[in-house]
Amino acid sequence: xxxxxxxxVDEAVYDAVEDIPSGRVSTYGAIGRLVGVGPRRVxxxxxxGGGAVPWYRVVRADGTAAEPVRARQLxxxxxxxxxxxxxxxxxxxxxxxx
DNA sequence: CTACTGACTAATG
DNA sequence: ACATTAGCCAGTA
Numbered sequence: 137x138x139x140x141x142x143x144x145v146d147e148a149v150y151d152a153v154e155d156i157p158s159g160r161v162s163t164y165g166a167i168g169r170l171v172g173v174g175p176r177r178v179x180x181x182x183x184x185g186g187g188a189v190p191w192y193r194v195v196r197a198d199g200t201a202a203e204p205v206r207a208r209q210l211x212x213x214x215x216x217x218x219x220x221x222x223x224x225x226x227x228x229x230x231x232x233x234x
Numbered sequence: 235c236t237a238c239t240g241a242c243t244a245a246t247g
Numbered sequence: 248a249c250a251t252t253a254g255c256c257a258g259t260a
Contacts, residue, residue: 142257164242174256175242183241191241202241209241238260246252 145173151179156193159217159226160232163197170233192216193232199225 148171156162164175171178182191192212195201200223200230201209214220218230 168242176240176256177242179241180257186241194241196241197243204241205240235260239258240256243254244250244252244254 145177146181146185149178150185150189151174153182153186153189153191153194155231156190156232160230161193161195161199161213161218161227162232163195163227165197166231166233167194195227196227199227201225 150175152167152170153162164178168175168178175197178194182189182194192205192209195209195217197225200206207225210223213225218225
């Protein structure tokens, strides 16, 4: 039986991230659950080739952004119409999936 | 094979 | 709210 190739998992992650509607955000854990991998695997996929997907719509479980892209992500989210509050996103309001 | 690192998460003090 | 610890998973040396 074929196991999931690394590229296959990456595609699943990208697909889930692209599914996030504008003005909404998701978390590494949520995406990981959808594709059936751990949150760290999601982060690695985005860090590797997230340039082709709206990676900025993916934040941490507490609504904060990751360090290496923190400022950039908050800026992009604000530009998408996401209410950012003190460098933090309200997952209760813009969290996805509901 | 072992050790280290990292765009993570949850629990604890 | 913040710092620390433990758990987890994949890539790289």
